[in-house]
Amino acid sequence: MDKYSYKAWNSKFEVIKGKIEEEDIGTAKDRLKLQGLTVIDIKKAFDFNEISFSRLKLKDGELANFCGQMGMILNSGLNVLSGLEVLQSQMKEKKLQKIVGIIHANVRRGRSLASAMQDTNAFPKLLCDMVASGELSGNVDEAFINMEAFYEREARIKSKIVTASIYPAMLLVVAIGMITFFNIFVFEELGSLFSDMENLPAATKMLLGFMNFLNGNFAYILLTVTALAFTFIYATRHEKSAYYIDKIKLKMPMLGEFRIQMITARFSRSMALFLKSGVPMLNLMDSLKLLVDNQYVAVKIEEVKNELINGRAISSSLEKQNIFEPIVVQTIRVGEETGRLEESLSNLANIYDKKIEAEVSKLMAIIEPAFTLVIGIFVAVLILAIAMPVMNMTGSFR
Template identity: 30%
Template sequence: MIKYKYTAKNLAGKQTEGEYLAADMEELREHLRSQGYYLSEYKVLSDSSKEIRLLSSVKLKDLALFCRQFAVLFSSGVNIAEAINILALQTKNKKFKKTLSEIYEDIRKGRLLSEAMELHHDVFPEFLRSMVRVGEISGNLDLILTRMAEYYEKNNKIKNKVTSAMIYPIILLILMLGVLIMLFTFVLPIFADTLAGFGGEMPAITVILMAVSAFMQANFLYIMIALGGTITLLYLWGRKGAGRYFFDSLKLAIPVVRNVQKKVITTRFARSLGVLLYSGISMLDSIDIISSLIGNTAVEERFKLAKEEVKKGYELSVALEKVEVFSPLLIEMISVGQKTGQLDDMLLRTADFFDDEVEESINRATTLIEPIMIISLAIIVGIVILSIMLPMTEIMQSAMSGM
């Protein structure tokens, strides 16, 4: 929302000044026009869409709690405006509190909930906004919100599982980098001076590692800056566009990660489509909405082909085979659901099944990653020790032969 300072006049020439919070200039003009005034001058005082970035982000957990509590309040007879006000007062997330307060004011001015939420697309996903709109039209807003609460709760649970599974490998990676830095910048230089004092020719592996150690010691600060800069640039590049597409494609190519990624995509797709169809949204409209919910741009690109096939009249189960990501079990369950007319229920049941599959895949991936990292660290440390022991062994043998 943007805060404007304005000057306006009516047909009689009377001038008025004030401040007003609006989504854009058009909303400000409509507000003044409703009072019989016409905008003559304005100035932007603040833009909450920019300020909002400084506030804490709205997480899946926040959305799940919002939907759950809103559904309970609304089904208990509390009107929409009052329910939003209650939720705004009790939420601890600063960004969400600010957003809900603005929605409350918009509803009091006569906007529908879905219209007010549309002004905050950076907070409320398109999926949720569409579902609220359907709930308003059908009169089943409480049921829709309950379904959305379940949807976000289960998505948040899967996200937490993936995050928790990555903590230990990341700690191992940091420890591995720490050990390598310590070896090359502190341990090897000590032995380098000792070995150089004995003279003689050192093995090639020792010469190479000593050169790397000397380079790291002389340029340690620059190396850290370059490493930090590279990681930051890769992170920023990987958030959108070609960078995100590259990393999403990589997730489907790495053997250990690929299985987990496919299971996560499958359960997200099944649950999203199931909720949409359960709410009464048509298959074609559901496919349009779900194309942005998959969470992997590489798969979303392939999904466009399936979407076109469905629009041509092909069954969804046939179209999904061309994506080459979804489990054969999901495709078979969709086929059965289409034949029995219970596709929404079948998809939601399949999503619950794949929740357990995701957890099992994560545990399996973690079990594989941990020993790989430990063995890699052991190999590197072994090479460093070998580069030190080889020349020392030769020196000892030379000393023994000279006695």
């Protein structure tokens, strides 16, 4: 339902202002007339909550929760409308409750469940396509149950990545905090203390030079960093530049291999789900281009799609594009030849899920001591740069 702001006369010809919530503006006017009001002006009200959820995608955990509950409700025998009513009453989060309410209103108007979900802009294309396929085959509940498992895996992997990122982020914040504290409370005193001293140690000269440069050019540094950040963000959203940026990401040491494994797992599992739901291969490829979250790989998948149109097998097309490791192509080829492609893809996804978890543990084992070492060296240099001139000064007094 939508909210509308109105201005109206009552029976005493007093002007009344207020808000009303209805499915459309016509229904809102009719309701006001039944209340004995004469509408002067009515328009859709600004709703911050509606704007916020329409622009923000649901997180994987929220998607898994939505899919799991929808699958369970529909599997119990309830129709879609009744299922959405039950789901809306069960939802504790206001954002999800609002989204389900709008889906329910659109379905009640005659829209399909998939198109009603797509209109909210809160759900990924993959889920909407899977639901649309489930509606055609009459297995919507199964589609939701399959997608619950999919998003639970995605949420688990992303949670591991976030956990691995916390420690380096904390160390970076500590380093920035130390520099800020030193600059505000220590540097001015040190600068005046060491200004008249001759033969300062090299570490002290470097530290004083760095802090002088930072203080003297802070505004320029801030503007440069901000400009570079905005330029990078714009480049990642521009199709041509994103192609080369994403290609470089896949070539990076360690992280590139990890990204390829992520893409392989996501590609395999999504394709298996699509095949299980009976989605046509060409439509499947269009959805996979968005799902891999890499413009370079998306272009390669588009070329694979063109190869399929020309009658080539998917394994041969993937081998020609050289996107994935040879074992992936061989597994898909065996699946095609034996008629068990869906099973082969599911096995691939499970194998690469385990590889991803192992890779995250490996990265954590490397990154944590590496960052600790860097911070340790930074602190040691800082202490030496301050302590050495003081020690020389006290020695000269003796």
